[in-house]
Amino acid sequence: MTQKNFAPVVLFVYARPVHTQCTLDALAANLEAKETELIIYADAARSEKDASKVQAVRDVISDVKGFKSVTLHMREHNVGLAQNIIEGVSNVTQQYGRAIVLEDDIVTSPAFLGFMNAALEKYKTEPKVWHISGWNYPIETDGLGDAFFWRMMNCWGWATWAERWQHFNKEPLRLIDSWSDKQKHYFDLDGTGVFWSQVLANN
Numbered sequence: 001m002t003q004k005n006f007a008p009v010v011l012f013v014y015a016r017p018v019h020t021q022c023t024l025d026a027l028a029a030n031l032e033a034k035e036t037e038l039i040i041y042a043d044a045a046r047s048e049k050d051a052s053k054v055q056a057v058r059d060v061i062s063d064v065k066g067f068k069s070v071t072l073h074m075r076e077h078n079v080g081l082a083q084n085i086i087e088g089v090s091n092v093t094q095q096y097g098r099a100i101v102l103e104d105d106i107v108t109s110p111a112f113l114g115f116m117n118a119a120l121e122k123y124k125t126e127p128k129v130w131h132i133s134g135w136n137y138p139i140e141t142d143g144l145g146d147a148f149f150w151r152m153m154n155c156w157g158w159a160t161w162a163e164r165w166q167h168f169n170k171e172p173l174r175l176i177d178s179w180s181d182k183q184k185h186y187f188d189l190d191g192t193g194v195f196w197s198q199v200l201a202n203n
Helices: 017-028 031-035 048-061 081-096 112-122 172-178 181-187 196-201
Strands: 009-013 037-042 069-074 098-103 158-161
Touching: 009 017, 009 081, 017 048, 017 098, 017 112, 031 112, 037 048, 037 081, 048 069, 081 098, 081 158, 098 112, 112 158, 172 196, 181 196
Parallel strands: 009 037, 009 098, 037 069
Antiparallel strands: 098 158
């Protein structure tokens, strides 16, 4: 993989300066960081009680080193986590064709960027693969390799392509109203109670 092919990282931050610093430090420890564009979306304070922490985060991200470039998007008004991520991922994937996505409480492995970039390249023409995940729920791993296919989306360090992301719609009510019990059960990994509850919570 040539240096010019490294995907940008889009990081979403809010009011956790210590967490944000840990996330940045871990990411910068990746060998590929120096050739990676880092794009940070910082949401504005929801209320006055968060203002000082939000400013502390902005102080942290205003002095980031170790990356090819750093682009800051400082929200003037609070938009909330969901809108911040949806708009940010949409903007970055439209511009670059793909993106690696992090939030401000994820400490990555030094191998994270290498793995994500390799997977983005390997599966870029495979329409059945919609995202790459750097984390998974604890599951039985007998018979699985270091990487494997899985039918769920995990958002603790992930990546995707513009042509897949364009199909995303935040429409939980449509799923609730239109899916059969069988589809809901399948989506919930055969009734784990973990995933369908998130759809209901976002309604």
